[in-house]
Amino acid sequence: MKKALFAAVVLAAMPFAALADDDDDAGPEAGMGLAGVLSKSNREALPALTLSTGQPIAKGPLTLKSGKYYTLKIEADGSQELALEGAGFFRAIWVNEIVIEGIEIRPLGVDSIEFDEAGEAEISFVAIKPGSYHLKIPGSTGDTQQVAITIE
Incomplete structure (x- = not known):
């Protein structure tokens, strides 16, 4: 025994x-x-996305690595009520938190983020599922009204 x-x-x-x-x-x-994937050595800040009437959202496509921790700032100038949608992208990442005006939100899932007025949100997340995704302004068709995101 x-x-x-x-x-x-x-x-x-x-x-x-x-x-x-x-x-x-x-x-x-x-x-x-x-801390594993949340370690400082595994973090990277992405270029900010801008929501403004008639202006491009991003300077170019984003390429991410699966397993890497990212922060993404989204800035709206208030020129119009605008949103970013991308259910496929949000399902391919693990969202750690969304910070809006100092308020930290830890959601179980996200489908879109909408700005009714000027403001800023920062999303911190870990890229998980490799593939090609888009974040875009709902109802828009122009290439500048979306950002292509590839997770390798």
């Missing part, structure tokens, strides 16, 4: 022993820190 209990304890401790070995050589060259 004691041998079975000892064996169970040793087997249960094995994953933790492997983690302890990884900590000994942890450094910048070893990859991410203890």
Whole structure:
């Protein structure tokens, strides 16, 4: 009975022993820190998206890497009530939080973000599912009224 209990304890401790070995050589060259994908070394700020009547949303397409943590700022100038929709994109990422005027929101899902007046929102997320996606102004057809996003 004691041998079975000892064996169970040793087997249960094995994953933790492997983690302890990884900590000994942890450094910048070893990859991410203890926070994993949320580590500072895995974060990147994307160029801001702009919502303004008749103006392009972005300067060009965005290319993201699966497993990387990103922050995306969306700025609206208030020239018109405008939204960004992209259900496919929002389902391909894990949203950590959306910050609007200092208020942090941690949603289970997002379909679109709408600005009734001038303002700013910042989304922090981890790219998950590789593919090609779009964020666009609903009802628009112009290429400048959307941003192409590729997750590799």
